[in-house]
Amino acid sequence: MDKRKIAILAILVGLIVFVLKLIAYFLSNSVALLSDALESTINIVASIMMFYALMLASQPEDRGHRYGHQKAENISALVEGILIIIAAILIIEAALGRLSDPIPLENIDLGLIVSISATSLNGILAWAMMKEARRSRSMALEGDAKHLFSDVVSSVGVVLGLVVAVLTGLYVLDSVIALVVAVLLIRMGVGVLRKTTRDLMDASCEDEEMVIVGVLEKNQDLLEYHDLRTRRSGTTVFMDVHVCIDGKRTISEGQGIVAKVEEELRAVVPGIVPNFRIEDETQCKQHRTEGKG
Template sequence: MDKKSTATSAIIGGVVILIVKLYAWWISGSVALFSDALESIVNILASVMMFASVLISEKPPDEDHMYGHQKIENISCLIEGFLVIAAGLLIAWAAYGRLSNPVEIVELNIAVFISLFATSLNGVLSWLLMRTAGKTGSLALEGDAKHLLSDVISSVGVVIGLFIGEQLGIPVIDPLMAMIVAVLVLKMGVELVLKSGGGLMDESCGETEKEIRRIMDRHHQSFVDYHNLKTRKSGEMV
């Protein structure tokens, strides 16, 4: 699949996953599952931005953008990072309120089954995005893939926490797991902001420079000299 088709699949899949997770929360009342649903909303917004950035990044250079439009992918990744941080703060706020007022979870088995189904869909989407990102070098696709992968990991953690809480009869386990999810989401958001910021600040491509130097050293007899080697990355372009 090309970048556009993959981005479209991510949006459609995100909407389906959100509906499934909201239903799991509705029948169970679990704040941890609610936190999962909130993160799915962020996933959809991020996928929409990713799709727009992919379309813009493929535009050819023009008089106003002589180096092309690839940096839009860095901007998309930066905004996605801030959205992820916002979701993490909302999850932490909801969990904090439930810590002081734990609520018994109902219909847990059905809710967990539904949540795991949504998580498996997220895993498939993450794999699809990462595979296309590997083929195209798209930063926007890679960021969305890692975002979804983190969602999968946190969702599995939520399910484990819910089962432990049910077996031990301790309702407070549910909001505690939501707090852990919030920390994971916040960490992921900060990492996305830092990564996209590096591209926007024209951070050098260290590994690429090393490879260029190795190639030049192997063929030093074919040229006089080279100096002041500099690299930067714009979207998928180095």
């Protein structure tokens, strides 16, 4: 399934799940189920944002955006990470209020059945999205899938907690479980934020650099290289490097060598956009003694 279809599906499922969870809350009056419903509203917003980010990211480069629009995916993941944390804070607020003053839950059986149906829907969608995110290495999709998965985890925790609460009559568990779930959500939100911030800050692509160095060092026509730089934008890896080629070779020979290296790089690093600066021994030596090597 293509990313855009998944995003539209996510918006529709998000709406259905939200309505179901709201019904579950009104049936049972459980603060845990209310927080579950609250998180779903953020799912819908997040899915709409993901859809927008995907539309923007898939646009080819234009005059104003020579490096493409793929950072839109990172920004989407950034906002989503923040939304996950806001959801957690809302849950904590609702649960703390009920903690000292627990109330018996009504119609909890029906509420749980409705909630479990909604959670199953979310679970199937999260699984499909994670599969597609891994395949296409999409940050936006991965952020959304993780968010949705966090929703599934919290819902399962809520249902289990409520079952125990009903069986034991310890209605304070309703709030306690909601608090535990909130902490898990914060952890997940921070994880999404850290990953996308790395890319937004143009952190080096360490794994890719190891592979690139392997290709550069293996090539006998490259006497040396320096100033290797990489950064990630969406699924694209931008790479710059200075390579040293025997000064006795012609310009077209030099370009042929670089074209071969480029081809090798494309074969082993998906989404790479390599950029070479060709130098001869003298230039290379000078360049290094200038302290850039």
